[in-house]
Amino acid sequence: MNLLLLEEADFTAADRVILRDRRLTHMQEVHGVAVGDSVRVGRIGGLMGRAEVVRLETREAELQVVLDQAPPAKLPLTLVLALPRPKMLRRVFQTVATMGVAKVILVNSYRVEKSFWQTPFLQPEAIRENLVLGLEQARDTVLPEIIIEKRFKPFVEDRLPAITDGTLGLVGHPGNYPPCPRALQEPVTLAIGPEGGWIPYEVDLLAKAGLRPVQLGERILRVETAVTALLARLF
Amino acid sequence: MNLLLLEEADFTAADRVILRDRRLTHMQEVHGVAVGDSVRVGRIGGLMGRAEVVRLETREAELQVVLDQAPPAKLPLTLVLALPRPKMLRRVFQTVATMGVAKVILVNSYRVEKSFWQTPFLQPEAIRENLVLGLEQARDTVLPEIIIEKRFKPFVEDRLPAITDGTLGLVGHPGNYPPCPRALQEPVTLAIGPEGGWIPYEVDLLAKAGLRPVQLGERILRVETAVTALLARLF
Structure with missing residues (x-):
């Protein structure tokens, strides 16, 4: 996973998401992220950018998102x-x-x-x-x-x-x-x-x-x- | 399998092979070959050509082989x-x-x-x-x-x-x-x-x-x- 893809339903505010599923597991087990770490993210059908992990618990993570980059051309x-x-x-x-x-x-x-x-x-x-x-x-x-x-x-x-x-x-x-x-x-x-x-x-x-x-x-x-x-x- | 590859050990004469392994199973189950049918073959490291099934039993097949075609260039x-x-x-x-x-x-x-x-x-x-x-x-x-x-x-x-x-x-x-x-x-x-x-x-x-x-x-x-x-x- 070179980009964490965010779904509409993940957003709790324009720049905040909460993750609970395989993406959380992947962040924890493969990337070993901690609070304060930054990961590459993209919004399905939209822009890409970075997200900082602001809260990390066993069953959910909250990320602060900045989306400012167009996806590559098809x-x-x-x-x-x-x-x-x-x-x-x-x-x-x-x-x-x-x-x-x-x-x-x-x-x-x-x-x-x-x-x-x-x-x-x-x-x-x-x-x-x-x-x-x-x-x-x-x-x-x-x-x-x-x-x-x-x-x-x-x-x-x-x-x-x-x-x-x-x-x-x-x-x-x-x-x-x-x-x-x-x-x-x-x-x-x-x-x-x-x-x-x-x-x-x-x-x-x-x-x-x-x-x-x-x-x-x-x-x-x-x-x-x-x-x-x-x-x-x-x- | 678009080519049946023949190993040295399969040859019983210069133009005869006997097959017993997964290649026999594949010929029977996927291609449904019968005696008299012809299949594409190649000799590992050598020429390609065709082989006619001359004997077909549950556990082995005998093929008459003609090898006359160079393999594609690397x-x-x-x-x-x-x-x-x-x-x-x-x-x-x-x-x-x-x-x-x-x-x-x-x-x-x-x-x-x-x-x-x-x-x-x-x-x-x-x-x-x-x-x-x-x-x-x-x-x-x-x-x-x-x-x-x-x-x-x-x-x-x-x-x-x-x-x-x-x-x-x-x-x-x-x-x-x-x-x-x-x-x-x-x-x-x-x-x-x-x-x-x-x-x-x-x-x-x-x-x-x-x-x-x-x-x-x-x-x-x-x-x-x-x-x-x-x-x-x-x-």
């Missing part, structure tokens, strides 16, 4: 991602939040196992919990927007063209395609397939919606690694 | 990595093998907890197991070389300069440094610090050995994410 990116398997999904939520993705749209794909849609990691509280872990890692306060589009064809045909409009549309796909471009300044819509990749029908449909295939070399990457590698290359 | 990279915490180390071994790193040198650092050196994931069999998982993911056959240098100062002062010689030496380090370069063709020696980063003394010592600090932006990445992001940017 990447100008909408990521369309075939739903990964649950364990991977959890890490992908953390990774996209850490890397600064603005918006993630989770879609179905022929190679996504139906059971993946039943995972508890898709519950709103679980999504938020993992996004918060990613923000705490990166030192950011702004939650990425997560959208679930369970039906591939209506999403790609009816809604994706408007999302792609005005952006560079790309599909990460192994094969004889141009290499993924580098160091872009413009907004991007990027689609990343499931383990085993998109099927040709899906690549065709994505192409009709304005996304052209690009490749990252002949090595096959796990979804989490592919997300990180493509983002690091693009921006 | 990245011209020596990665000097402060020992990550055990759970992360395991994933980092898989990631560096997947990404095609040629050589990894694990070093101590002020912010590496002493207990990390006790992890069973540093046992040679455990290292090899995780590297193999990474190679199977990427479709590669060549194990990266893993070197353990437990003492930072003698390694950096006495041995690192010769390793860095003739390569571009870089240290991934947050701060007011030049951005990490992109799309290099030349060999690189890259040092990545522990959670919390290198301390200034360590950055100075690495600089004297020929490694200059570069940064990836203001977001703080987990070690595994930083490794992937830096490699995707550099090559």
